[in-house]
Amino acid sequence: xxxxxxxxxxxxxxxxxxxxxxxxxxxxxxxxxxxxxxxxxxxxxxxxxxxxxxxxxxxxxxxxxxxxxxxxxxxxxxxxxxxxxxxxxxxxxxxxxxxxxxxxxxxxxxxxxxxxxxxxxxxxxxxxxxxxxxxxxxxxxxxxxxxxxxxxxxxxxxxxxxxxxxxxxxxxxxxxxxxxxxxx
Numbered sequence: 001x002x003x004x005x006x007x008x009x010x011x012x013x014x015x016x017x018x019x020x021x022x023x024x025x026x027x028x029x030x031x032x033x034x035x036x037x038x039x040x041x042x043x044x045x046x047x048x049x050x051x052x053x054x055x056x057x058x059x060x061x062x063x064x065x066x067x068x069x070x071x072x073x074x075x076x077x078x079x080x081x082x083x084x085x086x087x088x089x090x091x092x093x094x095x096x097x098x099x100x101x102x103x104x105x106x107x108x109x110x111x112x113x114x115x116x117x118x119x120x121x122x123x124x125x126x127x128x129x130x131x132x133x134x135x136x137x138x139x140x141x142x143x144x145x146x147x148x149x150x151x152x153x154x155x156x157x158x159x160x161x162x163x164x165x166x167x168x169x170x171x172x173x174x175x176x177x178x179x180x181x182x183x184x
Contacts, residue, residue, distance in 0.1 A: 016034060040054055
């Protein structure tokens with residue numbers, strides 16, 4: 001290993017070392033590294049990567065002097081994606097309001113769950129151009145008052161209507177629409 005440009009090791013009281021210019025375990029030059037004897041610390045590599053290691057909870061407090069129009073914390077990726085991952089736990093977001101915004105013209109928001117997606121709110125509003133709902137087992141809709149209105153057309157049927165000629169066109173069109181939607 002090449003001699004570092006700077007190295008300071010405090011083994012007695014502080015039990016940490018600061019290094020600059022040496023190679024890390026991947027062979028990348030460290031611009032700045034501070035590591036404790038319990039392997040906690042931070043590392044800035046010459047290739048632009050940063051690594052933090054904390055063996056217990058990592059807590060950051062910010063925004064004490066921010067007003068309500070300022071962001072107290074911003075994580076900005078100029079390129080690439082952002083991953084927040086809890087390997088054996090939950091991710092909980094708490095705030096007065098939470099907004100998910102996909103800005104790109106092709107942007108989407110996808111929710112995927114193995115057991116359920118639960119929405120609980122006094123008012124649930126949906127607005128869009130097309131709304132599709134397909135359940136492989138069942139779907140129940142219940143309310144004290146239910147209104148269903150089709151501005152131009154409203155079609156209802158069951159798949160057994162395929163055998164009957166009167167609904168064949170409408171049902172086949174609906175099934176083709178759902179088949180296309182499921183292939184996305």
